[in-house]
Amino acid sequence: MADNTPIVLGVDLDGVCADYEGAFRLAVARQRGLDPASLPPQTILDAYSQWGLTFEEFEEAHRRAVVEDHLFRRMEPLHGVSEALWQLSDAGVWIRIITHRLIFNWAHETSAADTAAWLDAHQIPYRDLCFIGDKPNVGADLYVDDSPTNILSLRAAGRTAIVFDQPYNGHLPGPRATTWQDVVRLVQEELTARDRQLPLPLTDDPTHEQEG
Numbered sequence: 001m002a003d004n005t006p007i008v009l010g011v012d013l014d015g016v017c018a019d020y021e022g023a024f025r026l027a028v029a030r031q032r033g034l035d036p037a038s039l040p041p042q043t044i045l046d047a048y049s050q051w052g053l054t055f056e057e058f059e060e061a062h063r064r065a066v067v068e069d070h071l072f073r074r075m076e077p078l079h080g081v082s083e084a085l086w087q088l089s090d091a092g093v094w095i096r097i098i099t100h101r102l103i104f105n106w107a108h109e110t111s112a113a114d115t116a117a118w119l120d121a122h123q124i125p126y127r128d129l130c131f132i133g134d135k136p137n138v139g140a141d142l143y144v145d146d147s148p149t150n151i152l153s154l155r156a157a158g159r160t161a162i163v164f165d166q167p168y169n170g171h172l173p174g175p176r177a178t179t180w181q182d183v184v185r186l187v188q189e190e191l192t193a194r195d196r197q198l199p200l201p202l203t204d205d206p207t208h209e210q211e212g
């Protein structure tokens with residue numbers, strides 16, 4: 001009998017859909033009166049020790065970036081994310097956004113509202129929006145994430161996690177996507193390997209005409 005349960009793709013936001021680091025760089029540069037170019041790309045994913053921040057300084061800089069700079073509303077989408085997610089959504093994939101953005105005990109209203117506004121503004125299709133740290137328990141079929149910690153905990157829990165390529169995760173084994181079109185291809189390959197099919201064919205043309 002055909003398996004008709006929807007295929008759920010768990011999608012991380014920061015470093016996968018959205019350029020957190022770029023937006024945070026501008027915020028930290030503003031707060032400290034620095035040239036943004038003086039803050040190098042992170043090659044270790046931590047509390048920005050490579051920018052000279054202690055954990056407490058990161059926490060405060062992040063809090064100010066959220067409430068003063070509205071970085072969750074203003075950050076740039078990564079190239080091709082909307083088109084690729086529409087391509088998957090149109091083919092019947094259930095998109096579940098999973099983010100750990102409520103990590104600190106403040107600014108939840110701003111964080112949640114700005115996140116929802118950003119998803120709308122950048123035409124990201126999704127059916128669920130989960131603010132949660134414990135990603136394996138969200139129960140998606142496949143995940144796409146950039147954090148080494150998340151990838152390792154998902155895989156340790158027996159989940160399939162696609163690594164979204166970033167300078168700080170190059171040591172992790174694949175599957176690995178360097179573009180959003182790679183994500184589309186890898187999702188298709190994973191489903192084929194499991195003998196599951198998308199309800200509808202993937203279109204070759206990823207441009208999505210907004211209705212209404």
Ligand SMILES: [Mg+2]
Pocket residue numbers: 012013014015016145146147
């Ligand atoms: Mg992330």
